Amino acid sequence: MKIPRDLSGKELIQLLKPLGYSPTRQTGSHIRITTTVNGEHHVTIPNHSPIKIGTLSAIIYEIAIHHHTPKETLMKQLFG
Numbered sequence: 001m002k003i004p005r006d007l008s009g010k011e012l013i014q015l016l017k018p019l020g021y022s023p024t025r026q027t028g029s030h031i032r033i034t035t036t037v038n039g040e041h042h043v044t045i046p047n048h049s050p051i052k053i054g055t056l057s058a059i060i061y062e063i064a065i066h067h068h069t070p071k072e073t074l075m076k077q078l079f080g
Contacts, residue, residue: 001075003056008049015078041066
């Protein structure tokens with residue numbers, strides 16, 4: 001599955017809500033989201049439109065590791 005090329009930071013945050021992530025703070029154009037599923041985990045999302053492909057890939061990879069899920073499985077869950 002290919003990574004979406006037109007995803008904004010706000011849209012990504014909405015897609016991550018079912019995984020338990022919610023915004024905890026914002027500094028400038030970066031939003032920190034946190035989950036307590038599988039232990040506490042923080043991720044910083046740039047509030048850019050669109051998010052660069054490499055940045056989005058790294059965010060997805062980090063979340064997949066935290067949730068003990070393969071990256072491809074997480075991408076299918078998020079982007080269907």
